[in-house]
Amino acid sequence: xxxxxxxxxxxxxxxxxxxxxxxxxxxxxxxxxxxxxxxxxxxxxxxxxxxxxxxxxxxxxxxxxxxxxxxxxxxxxxxxxxxxxxxxxxxxxxxxxxxxxxxxxxxxxxxxxxxxxxxxxxxxxxxxxxxxxxxxxxxxxxxxxxxxxxxxxxxxxxxxxxxxxxxxxxxxxxxxxxxxxxxxxxxxxxxxxxxxxxxxxxxxxxxxxxxxxxxxxxxxxxxxxxxxxxxxxxxxxxxxxxxxxxxxxxxxxxxxxxxxxxxxxxxxxxxxxxxxxxxxxxxxxxxxxxxxxxxxxxxxxxxxxxxxxxxxxxxxxxxxxxxxxxxxxxxxxxxxxxxxxxxxxxxxxxxxxxxxxxxxxxxxxxxxxxxxxxxxxxxxxxxxxxxxxxxxxxxxxxxxxxxxxxxxxxxxxxxxxxxxxxxxxxxxxxxxxxxxxxxxxxxxxxxxxxxxxxxxxxxxxxxxxxxxxxxxxxxxxxxxxxxxxx
Amino acid sequence: xxxxxxxxxxxxxxxxxxxxxxxxxxxxxxxxxxxxxxxxxxxxxxxxxxxxxxxxxxxxxxxxxxxxxxxxxxxxxxxxxxxxxxxxxxxxxxxxxxxxxxxxxxxxxxxxxxxxxxxxxxxxxxxxxxxxxxxxxxxxxxxxxxxxxxxxxxxxxxxxxxxxxxxxxxxxxxxxxxxxxxxxxxxxxxxxxxxxxxxxxxxxxxxxxxxxxxxxxxxxxxxxxxxxxxxxxxxxxxxxxxxxxxxxxxxxxxxxxxxxxxxxxxxxxxxxxxxxxxxxxxxxxxxxxxxxxxxxxxxxxxxxxxxxxxxxxxxxxxxxxxxxxxxxxxxxxxxxxxxxxxxxxxxxxxxxxxxxxxxxxxxxxxxxxxxxxxxxxxxxxxxxxxxxxxxxxxxxxxxxxxxxxxxxxxxxxxxxxxxxxxxxxxxxxxxxxxxxxxxxxxxxxxxxxxxxxxxxxxxxxxxxxxxxxxxxxxxxxxxxxxxxxx
Numbered sequence: 001x002x003x004x005x006x007x008x009x010x011x012x013x014x015x016x017x018x019x020x021x022x023x024x025x026x027x028x029x030x031x032x033x034x035x036x037x038x039x040x041x042x043x044x045x046x047x048x049x050x051x052x053x054x055x056x057x058x059x060x061x062x063x064x065x066x067x068x069x070x071x072x073x074x075x076x077x078x079x080x081x082x083x084x085x086x087x088x089x090x091x092x093x094x095x096x097x098x099x100x101x102x103x104x105x106x107x108x109x110x111x112x113x114x115x116x117x118x119x120x121x122x123x124x125x126x127x128x129x130x131x132x133x134x135x136x137x138x139x140x141x142x143x144x145x146x147x148x149x150x151x152x153x154x155x156x157x158x159x160x161x162x163x164x165x166x167x168x169x170x171x172x173x174x175x176x177x178x179x180x181x182x183x184x185x186x187x188x189x190x191x192x193x194x195x196x197x198x199x200x201x202x203x204x205x206x207x208x209x210x211x212x213x214x215x216x217x218x219x220x221x222x223x224x225x226x227x228x229x230x231x232x233x234x235x236x237x238x239x240x241x242x243x244x245x246x247x248x249x250x251x252x253x254x255x256x257x258x259x260x261x262x263x264x265x266x267x268x269x270x271x272x273x274x275x276x277x278x279x280x281x282x283x284x285x286x287x288x289x290x291x292x293x294x295x296x297x298x299x300x301x302x303x304x305x306x307x308x309x310x311x312x313x314x315x316x317x318x319x320x321x322x323x324x325x326x327x328x329x330x331x332x333x334x335x336x337x338x339x340x341x342x343x344x345x346x347x348x349x350x351x352x353x354x355x356x357x358x359x360x361x362x363x364x365x366x367x368x369x370x371x372x373x374x375x376x377x378x379x380x381x382x383x384x385x386x387x388x389x390x391x392x393x394x395x396x397x398x399x400x401x402x403x404x405x406x407x408x409x410x411x412x413x414x415x416x417x418x419x420x421x422x423x424x425x426x427x428x429x430x431x432x433x434x435x436x437x438x439x440x441x442x443x444x445x446x447x448x449x450x451x452x453x454x455x456x457x458x459x460x461x462x463x464x465x466x467x468x469x470x471x472x473x474x475x476x477x478x479x480x481x482x483x484x485x486x
Numbered sequence: 487x488x489x490x491x492x493x494x495x496x497x498x499x500x501x502x503x504x505x506x507x508x509x510x511x512x513x514x515x516x517x518x519x520x521x522x523x524x525x526x527x528x529x530x531x532x533x534x535x536x537x538x539x540x541x542x543x544x545x546x547x548x549x550x551x552x553x554x555x556x557x558x559x560x561x562x563x564x565x566x567x568x569x570x571x572x573x574x575x576x577x578x579x580x581x582x583x584x585x586x587x588x589x590x591x592x593x594x595x596x597x598x599x600x601x602x603x604x605x606x607x608x609x610x611x612x613x614x615x616x617x618x619x620x621x622x623x624x625x626x627x628x629x630x631x632x633x634x635x636x637x638x639x640x641x642x643x644x645x646x647x648x649x650x651x652x653x654x655x656x657x658x659x660x661x662x663x664x665x666x667x668x669x670x671x672x673x674x675x676x677x678x679x680x681x682x683x684x685x686x687x688x689x690x691x692x693x694x695x696x697x698x699x700x701x702x703x704x705x706x707x708x709x710x711x712x713x714x715x716x717x718x719x720x721x722x723x724x725x726x727x728x729x730x731x732x733x734x735x736x737x738x739x740x741x742x743x744x745x746x747x748x749x750x751x752x753x754x755x756x757x758x759x760x761x762x763x764x765x766x767x768x769x770x771x772x773x774x775x776x777x778x779x780x781x782x783x784x785x786x787x788x789x790x791x792x793x794x795x796x797x798x799x800x801x802x803x804x805x806x807x808x809x810x811x812x813x814x815x816x817x818x819x820x821x822x823x824x825x826x827x828x829x830x831x832x833x834x835x836x837x838x839x840x841x842x843x844x845x846x847x848x849x850x851x852x853x854x855x856x857x858x859x860x861x862x863x864x865x866x867x868x869x870x871x872x873x874x875x876x877x878x879x880x881x882x883x884x885x886x887x888x889x890x891x892x893x894x895x896x897x898x899x900x901x902x903x904x905x906x907x908x909x910x911x912x913x914x915x916x917x918x919x920x921x922x923x924x925x926x927x928x929x930x931x932x933x934x935x936x937x938x939x940x941x942x943x944x945x946x947x948x949x950x951x952x953x954x955x956x957x958x959x960x961x962x963x964x965x966x967x968x969x970x971x972x
Contacts, residue, residue: 006656011542012549012648014817019629019636022542024649027657030540047895049903054516056497056508056687057543057670058624063498138544139627140638142674142686143505150505152626162498163510170492171513172906184543184670188628200628201542331500409533417535420658 001373002029005433007362008196008355021192021200023355028433031383031414033203033358036273037182039380040205040352043269050178050207051167055159057184058140058150066328067158067321069151072292074133076103076110077190082126086190089131092119102289107131138186138200152186156204157351159183161321164210164345165333175335175345176211176219176258182354194306196355203354209262210345212337213318216256217249225264232298233283240281253284255296259316259348266300266312266350274361274378279303282314293320300352304363311360312352319344369431371424376457377434379477385413386437386453386473387430393419401441404451404466411470431456437476439469455483462486487859488515491919493848494682494841507678507686509841514919517869517900519689519844522759523668525866526691526838529755536664536693537653541645543670544626544636552814553644553807555637558778560619562589562596563676568612572676575617578605588775593617624672624686638672642690643837645669647807650696650831651819661821661831662697662705662744668840680792682841689840695748696831698823699804702742703735714750718784719769726767739770741782745802745834752786752798752836760847760864765789768800779806786838790849797846798838805830855917857910862943863920865963871899872923872939872959873916879905887927890937890952897956917942923959941969948972 002008006026012018025033045052064070076089089110090103096119101110110131113119120126138152153159160179167173182205189200196202229242234253243253245260254260263282271277285297293315300312322344326333334342367376379385386408390401398419408415416435418426423440430438440452451469454461460483464472475481488494492512498504511519531538550556562575575596576589582605587596596617599605606612624638639645646665653659668691675686682688715728720739729739731746740746749768757763771783779801786798808830812819820828853862865871872894876887884905894901902921904912909926916924926938937955940947946969950958961967 004656006649006652009649009652011645012545014648014651014811014815014819015546015548015552016816018546018548021629022544024539024541024645026539026649026652027537030538033540042895042898046900047892051513052516053510053512054519055510058508058672058687059498060501060504062501062504066501141625142672143507159497159510162500163492163495163512165500166492166495166512170490186544186628201544325500329500330502333500406533409528412528414532 001366001432002195002362007032007433008358019200021189021198023196023199023201028383029358032361032377032381032434033354035381035383036357036361037205037354039273040182040269041180043272044178044205044207044265044350045180048178048207048265050180050209051171051173052180052182053160053163053167054181054183055153055156055163057152057186058142059153059158059162060150062328063158063162063325064137064151064154066325067161068293068324069137069154073136073154075136075190076105076107076131077134078110078114078128078131080121080124080126081129083121083124085121085123086134087121087128088190089114091191092122093117100289102286104288104292107133134188134190136188138188154185154187155206155351156181156183156185157206157208157321157349160206160208161325161347164322165331168335173210175215175337176209178207178209180205180207182206194309195359197306197309197353197359199355205352205354205357207262207350208317209258209348209350210335211258211348212335212343213256213346216258216346219257219261222257222261225261225268228264228268230260230263230267231277231281233281233301235284235286254298255316259296259314262348262350263298263314266314270300270302270311270357272378272380273357274381275302275364279364281308283308283310291315293317302360302364304360306359306363309356309360310353311356312350315349315351317347317349319346321347365434371428372432374431374456375434377436379436379479382434382436383414384416384430384433384435385477386415386439387426387435388415388417388439389423389426389441390419391423391440391442395443396446397441397443400445404439404441404469408470408473411474413470413473427454427459437473453486458483487852487861487918488681488848493518493919494844505686507675507684509682509685509687514869515844518847518863518867518920519840521867521869522843522847523691523840525759526668526755527666529758530664530691530693530751530836531666534664534693534751536666536695537657537659538666538668539646539649539653540667540669541639541642541649543638543672544628545639545644545648546636548814549644549648549811550623550637550640552811553647554778554810555623555640559622559640561622561676562591562593562617563620564596564600564614564617566607566610566612567615569607569610571607571609572620573607573614574676575600577677578608579603586775588772590774590778593619620674620676622674624674640671640673641692641837642667642669642671643692643694643807643835646692646694647811647833650808651817654821659696661823662695662701664693664695666691666693668692680795681845683792683795683839683845685841691838691840691843693748693836694803695744695834695836696821697744697834698821698829699742699832702744702832705743705747708743708747711747711750711754714754716746716749716753717763717767719767719787721770721772740784741802745782745800748834748836749784749800752800756786756788756797756843758866759843760867761788761850765850767794769794769796777801779803788846788850790846792845792849795842795846796839797842798836801835801837803833803835805832807833851920857914857917860917860942861920863922865922865965868920868922869900870902870916870919870921871963872901872925873912873921874901874903874925875909875912875927876905877909877926877928881929882932883927883929886931890925890927890955894956894959897960899956899959913940913945923962925955939972944969
């Protein structure tokens with residue numbers, strides 16, 4: 001359906017042999033993706049009073065020496081001796097032995113595992129050669145003709161760390177404070193796959209919360225989440241348990257309230273986006289499997305048709321990033337508290353994949369209907385607020401429908417117009433892409449100045465006065481009324 | 487002020503010698519930039535029923551062979567023989583002789599002009615060597631280890647041309663139809679300068695309107711704009727004249743109504759963003775100065791403190807792009823009309839720079855106030871809808887102010903909270919970044935359940951009941967009431 005309705009499709013697909021791992025988003029996919037970002041901005045950035053910045057995607061090499069990426073950001077790969085194809089060594093082994101293999105395993109151990117399990121090339125059956133490290137950052141050549149090497153950022157958050165001291169100085173930043181950003185990142189995936197879930201170019205919604213580790217338990221809003229049951233796949237238990245946020249702290253599963261707070265808020269937000277609670281979990285990640293900079297990691301995973309998919313990396317990056325940039329840049333990145341005490345703030349990171357969230361939201365909303373499958377998207381993520389359909393194009397119905405379209409658009413409602421084919425076909429096309437309401441303009445509309453509004457999920461219909469339409473849609477969207485009440 | 491309030495600042499500025507031409511946008515700048523995009527999306531994409539897509543930024547080399555960029559997208563440069571610095575030859579000469587020099591001039595003529603006008607290196611006074619062509623596309627190395635060269639797109643529109651045939655097949659596209667996109671583009675500027683107005687990495691809001699040239703005069707909504715006076719700097723007249731849209735067509739200044747329509751709509755939209763009519767013009771561009779693909783070009787320019795700045799390239803690209811991609815990709819990109827006739831649609835392009843628009847909007851709104859300069863941004867582009875200030879932090883005022891903050895945020899109003907310093911200082915800080923209204927919670931608020939709302943431009947104040955605040959702000963924002971009425 002993604003391809004048929006152009007929700008997403010391979011970039012430059014009209015050219016033969018365009019590289020894998022790049023995707024375009026059509027009008028429906030882009031609208032849903034934008035809505036997801038808007039909900040995240042509303043719930044996280046604005047309600048949590050975070051600062052939202054937007055940084056350059058291309059950054060100098062020195063930045064990635066400071067961040068550690070030049071040294072350590074490389075994937076273990078093996079190459080088929082026969083067809084010359086490269087594979088991610090850890091993924092290849094994981095898929096064969098059905099067990100997670102940490103990417104940080106020494107190359108010799110990976111080679112050993114391939115040999116021991118007799119793993120052959122999945123494409124041609126050939127043997128694999130020695131394992132090596134494949135640099136994952138995408139190199140760019142810019143600027144003056146002489147010194148041109150730069151990198152596309154492999155994670156959007158680096159722009160946040162680079163901006164931190166400026167926020168302290170010019171935005172009167174006081175700890176704890178979140179800085180957020182939505183933007184692209186680029187990773188030289190050796191084998192892009194799983195559609196939009198593992199691409200070279202992708203977007204992230206990131207929050208980096210800076211705090212004083214001595215005050216990790218001082219969290220505004222703690223009362224609101226302390227009883228929230230967080231779905232945790234613990235390292236010890238090996239199964240998903242629902243644990244109250246306050247118990248995560250008491251049982252020392254997390255190092256402090258701030259982390260429990262954001263785990264709970266994250267769970268609530270992705271639930272609002274349309275992911276059912278029973279399909280989500282935070283997977284506690286063992287030290288050897290964690291990113292090199294993280295003191296604690298809880299991957300937020302969602303069960304999809306691709307299996308459990310990691311949507312969000314929740315990392316306790318501590319002072320790793322600011323320390324590294326301070327050392328390599330020579331700029332003092334310390335924060336001075338009101339009492340004069342200086343410290344390098346710690347960081348809790350909530351790094352969410354936009355396209356993975358899109359995939360999971362679509363996947364979770366896919367339902368079987370009488371007229372075929374459709375996305376039962378909620379009103380927050382639906383690509384349009386409603387469709388507008390004149391029953392026929394003649395006798396003034398087209399004009400009235402266009403007039404209603406204009407009025408609703410003036411109110412910043414997002415609507416689309418469809419006058420082609422039978423009403424049934426138009427309903428089905430709108431249902432399929434998740435439009436919650438369809439409005440039909442018929443002959444009665446001319447006399448009675450009202451229209452039919454149809455609910456996607458129940459297919460029930462109601463008559464609403466044209467003059468009240470914008471208020472009714474607004475109230476349905478805000479959840480002030482439900483369709484039954486109409 | 488941009489730097490002091492972190493509206494924008496150089497990317498990776500904490501590292502010495504970070505390359506020029508890359509910018510980060512702080513919370514205020516990013517908010518205004520986002521609002522500009524939202525207004526454009528509302529007025530152009532949604533009201534004109536365009537399809538909005540979002541394409542990959544990295545594209546294969548073959549795409550740019552099809553688009554002509556590999557062959558022709560290069561800037562003429564000269565290098566100082568003494569300090570080894572590169573300069574754009576055409577810009578260097580233009581600045582020296584105060585006359586526009588087309589970049590398409592043969593290299594020998596550029597060298598001749600430098601010699602004739604005795605132009606020396608502006609940095610060290612040295613002589614310049616021979617002129618050469620500098621490739622403007624930013625190269626990226628991705629994918630498999632073998633064939634890795636790709637390019638970052640130098641103009642966002644290529645994603646639109648690549649998606650066109652898919653839109654026809656899956657979105658039931660009928661001509662005329664606009665396809666829009668907002669996204670980044672990258673150009674290897676030899677001398678990035680003028681702050682954010684000429685960067686290597688920048689963003690564009692682009693509309694490509696596809697149409698049948700035989701039906702160029704069939705434009706929905708023509709009646710609404712035919713009388714609109716378009717400010718044109720014509721090639722012949724050499725001065726700005728206000729010409730009705732319908733006269734642009736009658737006098738054959740533009741090839742058809744569709745182009746006059748979009749010139750008028752563009753002028754209206756940028757006026758809504760806050761650019762006064764008297765500071766804008768469409769500059770008709772001579773053939774030798776136009777981009778190689780354009781049959782007609784009207785640069786939309788705005789007078790700023792940097793001089794006349796081009797915000798939008800309006801190009802009649804005709805069938806250039808689709809033909810090129812059809813030939814190079816081998817994919818048929820023809821459009822079949824209802825009568826069976828096939829054609830390569832023509833394209834009218836409205837390619838607007840996001841950061842240049844941001845710069846012009848800030849520049850046009852800068853006013854002198856009693857407490858210092860401030861941005862008199864309108865409510866559409868202001869970074870926040872209002873500020874909320876408790877008079878003091880004690881006696882329950884802080885709590886009441888926080889409660890009001892939460893309620894307004896729940897209504898999707900964008901507000902910020904400030905409890906530090908005197909009320910006067912807080913007003914001044916909010917005024918400076920263009921916040922239109924400041925709300926003060928004082929002792930009376932506790933008893934009377936009302937607050938003071940202060941208008942930035944007049945500094946007048948009114949009392950409003952807390953319960954009515956969200957409606958009042960919404961109405962002020964939508965222009966349903968004005969402050970005087972309060």
